[in-house]
Amino acid sequence: MAVTFSKPHALTDDIFHYCPGCTHGIIHRLVAEVIDELGIEGKTIGIAPVGCAVLAYNYFACDMIEAAHGRAPAVATGVKRSLPDSVCFTYQGDGDLAAIGMAETVHAATRGENITVIFVNNAIYGMTGGQMAPTSLPGQVTQTTPYGRDVKLAGNPIRVCELLSSLDGVALAERVSVDNVKNVNNAKKAIKKAFQNQIDGKGYSIVEILSSCPTNWGLTPNEALQWLRDNMMPYYPLGVYKDISREVTAQ
Amino acid sequence: MNELHLLLAGFGGQGLLFAGKVIAYCGLIEGRQLSWLPSYGPEMRGGTANCGVCVSDEPIGSPLVLAPKQLIAMNKPSLAKFIDTVPSGGLVLIDSTMIDDKISRPDVSTFYVPSTGLAEEQGLKGLANIILTGKLYAEYKFCKPETITAAIKKCVPAKRSEMVEANIKAFEIGKNYK
Amino acid sequence: MAEKVLMKGNEALAEAAISAGCRHFFGYPITPQTELAAYMAKTMPKVGGVYLQAESEVAAINMVLGAASTGKRVMTSSSSPGISLKSEGISYMAGSDLPALIVNVQRGGPGLGGIQPGQADYAQATRGVGHGDARILVFSPATVQEMVDLVTTAFELGDKYRIPAMILADGMLGQMMEPVILPEKQDPASLPKKDWAAAGHEGKRKKNIINSLYLDPYLLEKTIVERQSRYKAIKAAHQMSEEVYTEDADIIVVAYGASARVSRSAVVQARAEGIKAGLLRPVTVWPYPDDAVKKLADSAKAFLAVEMSAGQMVDDVRLAVNGKRPVKFFGRTGGVIPTPNEVLEQIRALAKEVQ
CATH class of the missing domain: 3.40.50.920 (Rossmann fold)
Structure with a gap:
């Protein structure tokens, strides 16, 4: 019988712990497909975050390191400086990357660390049960902004790709989504480019993936994707914010 | 050979740490026990600097020189700060170009050497420290005569090797200063 | 016998680490460990190594964690307040069984304290530095020669028992010069290979995971008990x-x-x-x-x-x-x-x- 669909080699047989409708599963698969297509599993070292993807070290078939909360870019720096020919990616959520790990993120980016960053932005802290994230939207209700995020009180959300695109060390900063087939295909292209950049020695590449959290948003999977389109996409427009391989016009 | 419990004190930039290092190297070359300990921190940046050197035939316990048996003072604040810490019978060398005070301690041997002035006259600017080192040697033999040249060679960086002769000259000036 | 040279404790320690095959140093400036990092910045590029000034002590220790994960000999140095910041990473390294050398050139504390020599980080160092049921090896040199000799011991015992090691020095030892004999240079390539390292499996072995997370308390307890048995072996064999x-x-x-x-x-x-x-x-x-x-x-x-x-x-x-x-x-x-x-x-x- 012809095999028309199979699990990527770069994913293990472990069963994902992610909630129904969560897009982490899709993103894991895209990363694994890219690793397979580039034939780099044997020299890839992945860095798992603290957050919903904390157990990612079980899911990817390459060597994995579990970092402290927010420190994945620093750990990746240590790995790449020790093994320049390896391929090193971090897989981080919004709290990990843009709150506690912002210093590590900005400095790894500005140093132009030759790493690939997979940034999953779902505008909430998922693992700890739905608290405000640095990317939670104005007015968004979370466990710690029960009356909606009041920017006067809780501050404004951070647009990570826009922020990092001003830094010289960044080779690629692109925001994608996995809410429909077309966007999933675009996301895969961006992820592949972010890995290829590293293989080509171009520097820091980040792909921000808008992601849904049905559980903590209190929505069904379909409603969650619609909420993402209606609320997140206007605030976090998809697109390429920096790509040193081509001219990028301001959004 | 005489044991040293020496404090060199003055401004940052007068070469006290370097002179201390030359003296320490004399001990090293002769296979003796020694320590060299600088002051550090904000006081190094423009203020006073000092450096303690111990040379002995026994292991050095504390490298702190709190009661220097030999004191080289190259500015007024340092002399004021440390003169009373010198025990009776100690040796005090003063750069009299920089310090016009006379000290009133009959129980210590004091030598006034206008070392900064001498250095400038002889085209040895910046080597007042080594002139005083020469005087220290003249008054208190802390090493064999041939050791000092070898120590200077060890301490002068390779890319400034032309300074070896100048240092030796400065040492001789200090040694012969009456 | 090798020639005796006159070196500051901080610089001699740095040279000893390079001699021991360490080629990766990650740090953040702080007094009174300054000369150690400066020596590394000057020397590492000449020996094909890496000196990287991190954005913080927190980042530096996590860079150490990353480099140690790949199986390299790696180190950082700091002084008291900086070690508090590194305590997070030290706990993670202890929990991930990663060897690395951490140097604490102690000054007076608590808080910013002062910059003159201190020994007030003893309790922090000897009780594992970070959170959790862990210890690290802690060596306390008293001479510049020991600043050198204990570096090799720290790296070797750290590798043997897969445990972070600290050299607990102080500002006096760091700043003072004494005659010292430097050790023979080891080629990093000649160091024992670490089969547990996350350095890319090349399709030739099972994947390696460097991790300190165990959500099952019984499993976590098991890892701690196993680690305690190594501590017991260390206590039996390596009191100095x-x-x-x-x-x-x-x-x-x-x-x-x-x-x-x-x-x-x-x-x-x-x-x-x-x-x-x-x-x-x-x-x-x-x-x-x-x-x-x-x-x-x-x-x-x-x-x-x-x-x-x-x-x-x-x-x-x-x-x-x-x-x-x-x-x-x-x-x-x-x-x-x-x-x-x-x-x-x-x-x-x-x-x-x-x-």
Whole structure:
């Protein structure tokens, strides 16, 4: 019988712990497909975050390191400086990357660390049960902004790709989504480019993936994707914010 | 050979740490026990600097020189700060170009050497420290005569090797200063 | 025999680390460890190594964690406040069984404290530094030569037992120069391979995971118990200490690092006065040289712990003496170094008490 669909080699047989409708599963698969297509599993070292993807070290078939909360870019720096020919990616959520790990993120980016960053932005802290994230939207209700995020009180959300695109060390900063087939295909292209950049020695590449959290948003999977389109996409427009391989016009 | 419990004190930039290092190297070359300990921190940046050197035939316990048996003072604040810490019978060398005070301690041997002035006259600017080192040697033999040249060679960086002769000259000036 | 050179403790330690095959240094500036990082910045590029100034101590220690994960010999250095920041990463390394060298050139604390030499991080260092059920190897040099010699020991024991190792020095040892013989240079390529490292499996082995997370408490307990068995082996085999005039001593002064140098001078002076004093100098402070203390508790009449702190190591002396003999404490703190005379007075007073 012809095999028309199979699990990527770069994913293990472990069963994902992610909630129904969560897009982490899709993103894991895209990363694994890219690793397979580039034939780099044997020299890839992945860095798992603290957050919903904390157990990612079980899911990817390459060597994995579990970092402290927010420190994945620093750990990746240590790995790449020790093994320049390896391929090193971090897989981080919004709290990990843009709150506690912002210093590590900005400095790894500005140093132009030759790493690939997979940034999953779902505008909430998922693992700890739905608290405000640095990317939670104005007015968004979370466990710690029960009356909606009041920017006067809780501050404004951070647009990570826009922020990092001003830094010289960044080779690629692109925001994608996995809410429909077309966007999933675009996301895969961006992820592949972010890995290829590293293989080509171009520097820091980040792909921000808008992601849904049905559980903590209190929505069904379909409603969650619609909420993402209606609320997140206007605030976090998809697109390429920096790509040193081509001219990028301001959004 | 005489044991040293020496404090060199003055401004940052007068070469006290370097002179201390030359003296320490004399001990090293002769296979003796020694320590060299600088002051550090904000006081190094423009203020006073000092450096303690111990040379002995026994292991050095504390490298702190709190009661220097030999004191080289190259500015007024340092002399004021440390003169009373010198025990009776100690040796005090003063750069009299920089310090016009006379000290009133009959129980210590004091030598006034206008070392900064001498250095400038002889085209040895910046080597007042080594002139005083020469005087220290003249008054208190802390090493064999041939050791000092070898120590200077060890301490002068390779890319400034032309300074070896100048240092030796400065040492001789200090040694012969009456 | 190699030639003796005159070097600052900080620089000699850096050179020793390079000689031991360390090619990766990640740090953040702080006094009084400055010369160590500066030496690395100057030297690493010449030997094909990496010196990287991180954006913070937190980042630096996590870079160390990353590089250690790949199986390399790697180190960082800092001074007291910086070590507090590194404590997070040290705990993760302990929990991930990663060897690396952490140097603490201690200054006075707490808080910003001061920049003069201190020994007030003893409790932090010997109780594992970070959170959780963990210890790290802690070596306390008292001479510039030991700043050198203990580097190789720290790397080798760290690798053998897969445990982070610390050199607990102080500003005095870091800044002072003494004659030192540098060790032979080891080629990093000749170091033993680490089959647990996350360096890319190349399709030739099962994947490796470097991790300190175990959500199942029974599994987590199992990893801790296994680690404790390594600690037990370390305690049995690697207590290090030096003794001076202890054979017939009535008074045992216990001191490490800079305060051991001061105490040594005091002990020599006490002997000259006819007081039977001796010095026990712990070289490892974790594992603490309990066995040496216990043995001396059989023969000596009293113990005096001397530290540059308000009294931290004295607890370990008391634990080892276990009530058999009186244990007194003398310390100066905040960056003040005790003088030999101050220690001598304590010895004299104690000698009278136990007569």
